Amino acid sequence: MKRLVLQLTLLAGACGLLTSLVQYSGAERIKLNQLAYRNQQLLQVAGLPSADLTESQDSRFLINVAQEPAGIIFPISTDRGYNGTIKLWLAVNLQGEILGVRVYAHSETPGLGDKIDLQVADWILDFNGKSLINPAITGWAVKRDGGSFDQFSGATITPRAVVSAVHAGLTQFHQHQQQWLQETP
Amino acid sequence: MSQIRQITRDGLWQNNPALVQLLGLCPLLAVSNTVANSLGLGLVTLVVLTLSNLLISSLRGQLNNATRLPAQILIIATFVTCADILLQSYWYELHQRIGLFVALIVTNCTLLARAESFASRHPIRLATLDGFMMGLGFLLVLILLGGVREVLGQGTLLADMHLLFGDSARAWKISLGTPGILLAVLPPGAFITFGCLIAARNWLAQRYETGLADAAKASNKPLIHRE
Numbered sequence: 001m002k003r004l005v006l007q008l009t010l011l012a013g014a015c016g017l018l019t020s021l022v023q024y025s026g027a028e029r030i031k032l033n034q035l036a037y038r039n040q041q042l043l044q045v046a047g048l049p050s051a052d053l054t055e056s057q058d059s060r061f062l063i064n065v066a067q068e069p070a071g072i073i074f075p076i077s078t079d080r081g082y083n084g085t086i087k088l089w090l091a092v093n094l095q096g097e098i099l100g101v102r103v104y105a106h107s108e109t110p111g112l113g114d115k116i117d118l119q120v121a122d123w124i125l126d127f128n129g130k131s132l133i134n135p136a137i138t139g140w141a142v143k144r145d146g147g148s149f150d151q152f153s154g155a156t157i158t159p160r161a162v163v164s165a166v167h168a169g170l171t172q173f174h175q176h177q178q179q180w181l182q183e184t185p
Numbered sequence: 186m187s188q189i190r191q192i193t194r195d196g197l198w199q200n201n202p203a204l205v206q207l208l209g210l211c212p213l214l215a216v217s218n219t220v221a222n223s224l225g226l227g228l229v230t231l232v233v234l235t236l237s238n239l240l241i242s243s244l245r246g247q248l249n250n251a252t253r254l255p256a257q258i259l260i261i262a263t264f265v266t267c268a269d270i271l272l273q274s275y276w277y278e279l280h281q282r283i284g285l286f287v288a289l290i291v292t293n294c295t296l297l298a299r300a301e302s303f304a305s306r307h308p309i310r311l312a313t314l315d316g317f318m319m320g321l322g323f324l325l326v327l328i329l330l331g332g333v334r335e336v337l338g339q340g341t342l343l344a345d346m347h348l349l350f351g352d353s354a355r356a357w358k359i360s361l362g363t364p365g366i367l368l369a370v371l372p373p374g375a376f377i378t379f380g381c382l383i384a385a386r387n388w389l390a391q392r393y394e395t396g397l398a399d400a401a402k403a404s405n406k407p408l409i410h411r412e
Contacts, residue, residue, distance in 0.1 A: 004252050011244075011256055015263035022267045026274035033277035 042073050046091035046099040047128070056183045063091070063099075071099055072173065072180055078165035082157045083107050086116070090169040096177075097131045101166055113158030123150065123159070132170050140167040188311060196318025202295040203326040204386045209293040212286040213327060214375040218338060221345040223331030224324075225279045229272065229287055231320030233264045234296055238304040238316030245305045257300040258291075265291045279348040295323060326382065333378050336361060338369035 039053045042061055052064040053073070060074040071093040078086050084107040091099035101124050108114045115121035126149060141147025142160050151159045173180070202208045209230070216226045240260050248256050269287045272280045280287070290296065299319050304312040336342055340363040346354040368374045 004249070007247060008252055008255060008259075011259060015259050019263055019266050019270075022270050026270045029274040030270070030277070033273065037277055037281065 042089065042091075044100075045089045045102045046071060046073055048099065056180065060180060060183075062181070069181055070094065072177075074169070074173070074180075076165050076169040076172075078161045078168075080157075080161040080164065081106065081108055082113050082155070082161075083109065086158075086161060086165070088162070088165065088169075090166060090173075092170065092173050094177075094181075095131070096170065096174060097129055097134075098127045098166070098170070100125075101127045101162075103162070108158045109155065112152060112155035115152050115155070116158055116162050123152070124162075126150065127166055130166075132167075132174060140164070189314060192311060192315050193318050196315065196320075196322040197325070198322070198390075201322040201326065201386070202298075202319050203323050204383055206295070206298070207383075208295040208298060209323060210379075212289055212293060213323075213330065214372065214379060216283050216286050217327055217330040217334055217375060218370050219335045219345060220328060220331045220343050221279075221348050222283050223327040224346075225276070225349060226283050226286055226290075227320075227324030227327040229268050230290055230293065230295075231317065231324050233261070233268055233290055234299060234320040234323075235313060235316040236264050237261045237296060238299055239309060239313045241300045241304040242307060242309045242312030248305070253305055254301070257297060257305070261296050261300065262291050276349065282348070295319060330375070330378055330382060333382075334369045334374060336363070337366050337378075338374065339365045 040049070042053060043049050043051055043063070046063055048063060048065065048070070050065075051070060053061045054064065055061055058074075060072055062069055063071040063073060071091060073089055073091040076088050076090050078088075085105070086103060086108065087105040089100075089102050089104060091101070093099050102118060103116050103124065106114070106116065108116065115123050118124050135148045138146065139148040140163060142149050142151040142156060142163055144151050144156055145160065147163065149159060149163050196202075200206060203210070203213055212226055212230075217223045237257075237260050241257055244256065244260075265288065268290075269280075269284070272284070272287060299316055303315045307315070332342060335344065340361045342359040342361065343357045346357045350357075366374075369378065
């Protein structure tokens with residue numbers, strides 16, 4: 001009996017030691033990989049795969065192209081969707097034009113509201129190049145409300161929420177641009 | 186020598202873990218939507234199965250009926266955890282796709298079945314070979330399934346191989362230009378494709394056996410005649 005307990009304890013200890021060693025030796029690399037992967041995903045939002053990212057504050061990221069600031073990526077969200085919070089990344093250049101918008105978390109109805117997701121439809125790409133003055137303020141709405149963005153048949157609430165969230169994000173950027181560009185982590 | 190041949194035949198064909206024993210189907214069906222994903226999970230399974238068989242066989246003299254099972258699970262879980270960490274260190278993007286199922290290899294019945302029914306009763310050399318051949322049989326079925334589903338579902342072959350082999354492997358992708366059938370990508374498509382593979386294997390095995398029987402009959406005929 002004693003021998004069996006000792007055997008299993010020894011085996012468990014050896015297994016634990018091996019796992020810890022592997023974990024310890026890989027930890028640094030894994031952290032770097034996670035950062036690189038996250039940056040790569042974010043830069044895809046901005047459509048600038050070869051740019052650099054530096055994290056500033058409140059999960060905002062400065063985009064640098066050739067050491068020069070080229071824009072900011074920051075998270076926005078809205079609760080006015082059909083179901084739950086819709087979370088998005090918004091990338092804006094220094095002129096206040098949208099480089100890209102991506103939904104990264106939502107629970108909208110599959111087949112209807114989920115067309116805001118790039119994996120489902122290209123609708124979200126319509127925002128590229130838009131700014132507070134293009135279209136003018138009346139255009140920042142879905143077509144049913146007299147604006148210039150498409151709604152989906154059967155789902156108006158979701159795109160309406162996204163359009164107003166993006167517009168609010170642009171307004172936020174306009175107000176805080178100077179401060180956001182200067183802040184450091 | 187004949188034992189080595191028998192183990193090889195068992196792993197790859199006669200007693201294939203996926204097509205005949207129908208073990209480890211959860212990762213098999215969930216991951217096999219492209220060749221790259223299949224190859225990733227299949228290779229991890231192959232390595233873990235070979236190593237766990239090796240270690241369990243070398244400890245078989247020390248363990249008795251009471252300690253064998255916990256020891257086997259402990260060893261398998263250790264190798265899977267290490268494989269998972271190594272995957273995160275060196276193939277991070279691949280891990281993002283198949284990571285969930287790498288951890289689930291612990292519960293892949295193939296591993297425990299081989300440990301209990303073979304490795305704990307055979308010498309190290311044979312047990313290691315058995316682990317390797319069973320792993321290879323599993324890997325080959327995964328790749329076949331992944332290949333068929335990728336062609337049907339996306340109209341490509343060998344897409345995303347850079348996840349395993351680095352950037353130069355991006356060029357390996359073959360676009361067939363055929364329209365993708367969504368069904369093949371979804372879980373039901375995995376079941377249907379897998380069913381077809383099992384049917385094909387059974388058909389081939391049956392044909393081979395009838396062929397053998399016919400040959401035996403033909404060679405026996407003169408003998409019966411004489412009697």
